[in-house]
Amino acid sequence: MAPSPPKLSTLITWLLYFVPVYIFILDPLIRPFFPDNSSSSSWEDEDGSAFEEWDHTPSTLHLTDDSFISPEDGVPVNCPGEAEGYRVHLLSRAPLVLYIENFVSSAEADHLVDISLNKYTPSIIYDGVTERIDPSKRLSDRALLDRDDTVRCLEDRARAFQGWRPHLYIERMWAQRYNASGHYRHHYDWTGSLARGGDRLSTFMVYLGADCEGGGTNFPRLRRPVGKAWCRFLECDEDEGAGGMQEGITFKPIKGNAIFWENLRADGTGYPETWHAAYPVTKGTKVGLNIWSWYQPPKRRVGR
Ligand SMILES: O=C(O)CCC(=O)C(=O)O
Numbered sequence: 001m002a003p004s005p006p007k008l009s010t011l012i013t014w015l016l017y018f019v020p021v022y023i024f025i026l027d028p029l030i031r032p033f034f035p036d037n038s039s040s041s042s043w044e045d046e047d048g049s050a051f052e053e054w055d056h057t058p059s060t061l062h063l064t065d066d067s068f069i070s071p072e073d074g075v076p077v078n079c080p081g082e083a084e085g086y087r088v089h090l091l092s093r094a095p096l097v098l099y100i101e102n103f104v105s106s107a108e109a110d111h112l113v114d115i116s117l118n119k120y121t122p123s124i125i126y127d128g129v130t131e132r133i134d135p136s137k138r139l140s141d142r143a144l145l146d147r148d149d150t151v152r153c154l155e156d157r158a159r160a161f162q163g164w165r166p167h168l169y170i171e172r173m174w175a176q177r178y179n180a181s182g183h184y185r186h187h188y189d190w191t192g193s194l195a196r197g198g199d200r201l202s203t204f205m206v207y208l209g210a211d212c213e214g215g216g217t218n219f220p221r222l223r224r225p226v227g228k229a230w231c232r233f234l235e236c237d238e239d240e241g242a243g244g245m246q247e248g249i250t251f252k253p254i255k256g257n258a259i260f261w262e263n264l265r266a267d268g269t270g271y272p273e274t275w276h277a278a279y280p281v282t283k284g285t286k287v288g289l290n291i292w293s294w295y296q297p298p299k300r301r302v303g304r
């Protein structure tokens with residue numbers, strides 16, 4: 001006698017078991033074998049328009065080009081005005097998000113602002129094809145910093161912070177200045193371009209100048225840690241201007257402090273949780289410093 005087909009109720013029961021097994025067990029297991037770089041084509045702003053944030057985009061990634069990255073060229077590191085040390089606080093494990101108090105000293109911050117003056121040009125965005133100025137998405141000025149002693153010292157600090165990780169390249173540093181109404185809409189710093197030669201593994205967002213109101217750095221997909229301890233660094237409901245309306249967490253601009261986060265998972269795909277924005281400055285001026293680290297996977301030797 002042919003076996004009778006399973007009853008509908010049995011099928012539904014199987015499905016109810018299968019869905020959580022797939023989501024929590026099978027999918028995480030097979031995901032590393034099928035890296036999802038589709039995120040590279042989903043650079044979407046909240047209004048649904050394609051939007052990327054590159055400051056400088058080589059048509060092919062040349063991580064040896066010293067107009068784009070800061071090669072380790074053996075120049076001895078001399079750190080004028082360096083602070084005693086910094087303090088690190090863990091905000092999230094995956095993605096790794098760390099808050100660094102006193103990452104640059106006040107003297108270093110002032111020096112970096114000084115050398116950025118007279119170098120500012122309007123910040124651009126890049127949509128994968130053309131670079132353009134679009135103040136509705138990014139309204140700020142940026143300055144490429146010369147690699148003087150302080151900048152080299154900071155490159156060295158950023159490398160050390162990341163354990164002198166091999167295959168990591170520090171991008172030339174840009175200062176970014178926001179005056180009143182300056183902002184940067186939500187975006188990722190990564191692009192899903194690892195297979196094409198490299199991607200931004202990590203970001204240090206350093207506050208060099210914070211004589212401003214507003215201008216917090218918002219991560220709508222990160223959750224605020226419990227307790228009040230983080231309210232020193234994060235907008236909390238009682239903070240004026242926080243308004244209780246903001247999604248996720250918002251870091252207050254505090255001179256000398258930095259947020260560090262990893263953009264890429266171990267398999268090279270980007271973390272959606274790193275979606276972030278610079279909220280509008282409502283008064284005064286904010287100056288930030290981006291330190292981006294690129295990762296370029298080692299090339300496999302053929303025939304071994
Ligand atoms: O200025 C900020 O708070 C964030 C800046 C930023 O996200 C960027 O320049 O990529």
Ligand SMILES: [Fe+2]
Nearest residue numbers: 187188189276
């Ligand atoms: Fe960013």
